[in-house]
Amino acid sequence: MFNLDLTEIDANLRQGGNYLLKFMQTLSVQYNSYLAGEQVAREDLYPCMCSCHGQNRKGVGCHKCSYHHTETTTYSYSPLHDMVSEFLTQAEQENPETAAVMFLGVAKELMLQKEPPHITRERTEVIIQGTYSEDPNDANAVWHEYEFKCKPGNVAWRPCFITPYHYRLDWLMWFAAFQTYEQNEWIIHLAGKLLANDNSALSLIALNPFKGKKRPRWIRGEHYKYKFSQLGGKHAAKGKWWIRKRIGPYFPPVNLRGLKQFFASRDWPHPHGH
Template sequence: MEWFTASEYWLSRLVFQRALAGLYLVAFLTAALQFRALIGERGMLPVPRFVERVPFRRSPSLFHRYYSDRFFAVCVWTGCAVSAALLAGLDSLLPLWGGMLLWLVPWALYLSVVNVGQTWYSFGWESLLLEVGFLAVFLGNDDVAPPVVVLFLLRWVLFRVEFGAGLIKMRGDACWRKLTCLDHHHETQPMPGPLSWFFHHLPKPLHRVEVAANHVTQLVVPFLLFAPQPVASAAAALMIVTQLWLVLSGNFAWLNWVTIVLALPVVAFPADPPPVSGAPLWYVVVVLAVSALLLGLSWQPVRNMLSRRQVMNRSFDPLHLVNTYGAFGTVSRIRYEVVVEGTADEAPRKDGDWREYEFKGKPGDPRRWPRQFAPYHLRLDWLMWFAALSPAYAGPWFGVLVERLLENDRDTLKLLRRSPFPADAPPRHIRARLFRYRYTTWRELRETGACWERTYVREFLPPTRLTGPDRRP
């Protein structure tokens, strides 16, 4: 069955698998360190409440059968351990079926997390990690050469990621067609990085070149992924370079990194393959059956890409096997931020002693320079960006966040960079105000040392305190 495998991609598979295991490790670590305050039993959107109203068939998860914070912690730390084992190459030491089962473990565990994660796990990179992770189960280990059909499906996913993102831009916002979106994007993106200020201040003609190059990379280059070598490798390399440029320009969790990882098996590395035995019949049957299923499910994202009403980041099945992707179909022209403050005053006054809570990633203090967090994902910081766009995004969880801050809840405070109140003296009142943020100019930066300038817009939440027997805001 020589037609079934492509031994020249053995090193591409190896690099891909180790890099994917590293991303799994980051994803599970993110879940382990943040889940209690977000979806835990006393979280802002508790898992037990979610599974009571959403049936298992709509969101398959281990946590439909049983949930406790301890059990969730065991699952995600197990995911960390298995991911680390895969990163170290344990799958290569097992028989083929054992390696496949080992790759199935992090996929099943992370699927269970995403399917109960609600708003906190509604981003496209969650589904992308799951779709790519599922394909990795069938890519084999050192016992067999990489299956051609799985390599093709990985290219098909990469094509949909890039081409879908390119189409949503051309359809979604006129600034992409006018090549002007980057006049605003670096300033208004969800979580700027340490270099975003400098990217924003690049000459506008260079911004036009960046947008034009992005259109070429996302609308033309993806078709070259299916060309013969070395053209396909060159196309993948160009995508990797583009994604690394995006890594430098902001914090986008592991979106850019998983796209880079997805491009790796396209590259034909110049290395002689080791001797391997032929693929067993059971493996061929399983791989072909799964591939036929995935190709059949692909009609939905294809129809979505061809539709004038194309949507971004949607799963078409509860297992996240085949999804549609896209990012920044529209670009905000103005940056708003919700600033959360507390006071120990018995009676809140506008000119009282209000102290600001500092978040880890989102802009707050104008003098504090953004840091690099990606591929680690600060979920609360991202949702705070959406809350600033519209209070409707914050409706389900913002009130609980305020309640936890009024209680000085330890798990919630771990999500923040700093609380202005000691652990034994929580604030009496919390308020939230909406500010407009803009990057300072070169001159303002030299004179003030601040990278942001902010202007008060309006009240987002009036002063609130715990009242009543249940002590809710």
């Protein structure tokens, strides 16, 4: 026999409703702020590395990097994440009836949220590839792709779920895909490290196609456009999460010998293959 106090249960449900209503009012303000975004200078997000910025031309950009010296809209979900996390923590400390209203209410609200209007449904990616071929321009050269921990690469790999932080290298690779390698010289530094099978660089990567083998002779960067495959479509039926189309080369094939002067001119230690 259950000993239920309906008056007490009703009071607990009303209490949960009151908490939820107050939370929703505060969330609405924060959510609208999130959708509006914030205008910031691109160079405040990541520095321009274009070679046109000489000592006497500080702040002056060329046609290659003019896009970098503009404003962009950024969207920070962190305040919303913190607000929801705090509310869920509060719900866990309430009695079961009050908590149920709070949990179900916030779940319903989050499901109704929409993405900011400027978030694109396509993205460009830099795909790094290596080969054993002596001639990187040989049409028969076989190129193997490095896979990163989170960013799109292999179209059959399921997208990762990670929050609230990103993998730093994957994040930088995404921004690099908006620009040229001349504006992101660090990516050539990464290529040199991969040519040398550098353990510190490889620790940041999910799949090294040359693991346990001799190091590659050449590495190149290819530029691709990615979009999600359609549920029920032919690509999804083949187990492909992504549809990708090659845009063109991102950076040309490089080898350790050819990078020696490039590294020296920037006072970077030249990686040694092993």
